[in-house]
Amino acid sequence: MTQQSASRPRRRGPRAALATIAVVALAAGTAMLYATSASAQSATLGAAAAQSGRYFGAAIAANKLGDSTYVNILNREFNSVTAENEMKINATEPQQNRFDFSSGDRIVNHGISRGMAVRGHTLAWHSQQPAWMEQMEGTALRNAMLNHVTQVATYYRGKIHSWDVVNEAFDDGNAGARRNSNLQRTGNDWIEAAFRAARAADPGAKLCYNDYNIDNWSWAKTQAAYNLVRDFKQRGVPIDCIGLQSHFNAQSPYPSNYRTTLSSFAALGVDVQITELDIEGSGTAQANSYRGVVNDCLAVARCTGITVWGIRDSDSWRSYGTPLLFDNNGNKKPAYDATLAALNSGTPVPTTAPPTTVPPTTAPPTTAPPTTAPPPTTPPPGGSCSATVSLNQWQGGFVATVRVTAGSSTNSWAVTMTIPSGAAVTNTWNAQASGSTGSVRFANVSYNGRIAAGQSTEFGFQGTGSGSGMTPSCSSS
Ligand code: XIL
Numbered sequence: 001m002t003q004q005s006a007s008r009p010r011r012r013g014p015r016a017a018l019a020t021i022a023v024v025a026l027a028a029g030t031a032m033l034y035a036t037s038a039s040a041q042s043a044t045l046g047a048a049a050a051q052s053g054r055y056f057g058a059a060i061a062a063n064k065l066g067d068s069t070y071v072n073i074l075n076r077e078f079n080s081v082t083a084e085n086e087m088k089i090n091a092t093e094p095q096q097n098r099f100d101f102s103s104g105d106r107i108v109n110h111g112i113s114r115g116m117a118v119r120g121h122t123l124a125w126h127s128q129q130p131a132w133m134e135q136m137e138g139t140a141l142r143n144a145m146l147n148h149v150t151q152v153a154t155y156y157r158g159k160i161h162s163w164d165v166v167n168e169a170f171d172d173g174n175a176g177a178r179r180n181s182n183l184q185r186t187g188n189d190w191i192e193a194a195f196r197a198a199r200a201a202d203p204g205a206k207l208c209y210n211d212y213n214i215d216n217w218s219w220a221k222t223q224a225a226y227n228l229v230r231d232f233k234q235r236g237v238p239i240d241c242i243g244l245q246s247h248f249n250a251q252s253p254y255p256s257n258y259r260t261t262l263s264s265f266a267a268l269g270v271d272v273q274i275t276e277l278d279i280e281g282s283g284t285a286q287a288n289s290y291r292g293v294v295n296d297c298l299a300v301a302r303c304t305g306i307t308v309w310g311i312r313d314s315d316s317w318r319s320y321g322t323p324l325l326f327d328n329n330g331n332k333k334p335a336y337d338a339t340l341a342a343l344n345s346g347t348p349v350p351t352t353a354p355p356t357t358v359p360p361t362t363a364p365p366t367t368a369p370p371t372t373a374p375p376p377t378t379p380p381p382g383g384s385c386s387a388t389v390s391l392n393q394w395q396g397g398f399v400a401t402v403r404v405t406a407g408s409s410t411n412s413w414a415v416t417m418t419i420p421s422g423a424a425v426t427n428t429w430n431a432q433a434s435g436s437t438g439s440v441r442f443a444n445v446s447y448n449g450r451i452a453a454g455q456s457t458e459f460g461f462q463g464t465g466s467g468s469g470m471t472p473s474c475s476s477s
Pocket of ligand 1: 245276
């Protein structure tokens with residue numbers, strides 16, 4: 001049985017010859033093409049988000065990876081990480097053409113070794129530039145910026161889920177103008193030049209434009225970012241996602257039209273990621289805002305993940321505003337409870353995107369499992385599952401997104417696939433891979449083994465070579 005891709009598409013640029021292929025493997029005689037209701041109650045943020053194929057991440061600092069309270073929360077709750085500072089330009093290229101990936105590697109390796117997705121932050125930005133770059137202008141700066149993008153994205157190629165290619169390029173006035181910066185002064189096309197360089201260096205990473213104060217749909221800066229994305233999509237400049245930093249406080253509160261902003265960006269054909277969420281406040285008011293943000297994301301199929309900008313309040317760049325989900329001692333706050341509950345009760349993402357393109361070809365999403373093609377035998381005790389894979393293939397590499405759907409509820413699952421000869425798995429998220437060539441087994445990680453009947457979770461992997469023709473088979477207990 002073959003079905004249109006069950007997963008969000010990635011890039012569609014004219015450069016890349018892409019194929020989206022989906023294969024359904026049946027372990028229990030029938031396939032659920034989309035989840036119906038999120039009845040499962042997951043105990044952690046990452047697991048709850050994974051029920052609808054989303055990630056829940058945190059910005060982390062390499063120098064805190066020895067703090068056991070911090071690391072315990074990180075490993076327990078999150079399935080994505082971002083370097084808070086370690087992959088910025090001043091960290092990765094402290095002297096021109098002398099690259100230093102040591103701190104960035106600590107973050108990336110911590111995440112990858114635990115099956116987390118890694119967001120790369122950030123390749124081109126007016127702030128936190130090394131001194132040599134701050135002093136540069138003109139052609140020399142343009143070339144140095146492009147070299148930086150190329151070198152860093154190449155070094156991390158195969159390891160990054162999404163890159164914030166360009167950060168904060170618009171100013172805060174009412175004109176929707178570009179921010180005046182040394183990068184902007186190299187020419188208005190500096191942003192698209194950065195995106196093209198990033199795509200060439202790492203065709204498997206999603207490429208995002210990231211900014212703050214683009215949350216309120218009625219603000220000029222939001223419209224400016226929207227127009228940039230629309231223009232890039234129209235002209236075929238490679239862009240896959242918009243990052244809304246979403247730092248909320250009294251001056252920039254969580255807006256009532258946030259969902260409109262998310263869905264409007266999504267309608268342009270890009271993923272929407274909430275990239276640096278923190279909300280100043282405390283108690284019920286803060287919890288309500290977090291709940292609202294999560295519900296808004298869940299309501300938009302292409303809102304694919306949320307990252308909070310730190311773990312405990314004391315870790316925050318705005319610690320005075322106590323804007324995070326854990327208090328200084330690492331205890332869960334009301335905002336945590338509200339976030340987890342919202343993720344657990346959320347609307348699962350439709351398996352097609354944009355949501356209107358592919359009508360379901362099987363029974364409508366009622367809660368009962370489809371009655372067509374009953375399993376030939378009684379389902380094995382302890383769970384059954386099926387898996388679909390959607391593939392984005394380009395010259396020399398691919399990203400596979402695998403959706404695992406439980407026929408009956410599972411405690412653990414594994415998907416086995418034969419990787420075509422000449423191809424190899426280089427990086428996996430939300431699953432643990434055994435081997436990289438030939439027959440590769442992808443087992444659940446701690447937070448996504450349990451899937452309620454009819455529910456789904458997603459994992460992904462990146463590979464070199466051609467991934468065409470992989471057929472997943474799913475087993476569970
Ligand atoms: C902040 C970090 O959290 C701080 O530790 C650092 O001193 C300054 O930068 N927008 C961004 C992030 O894109 O990189 C910023 O992070 C917060 C605002």
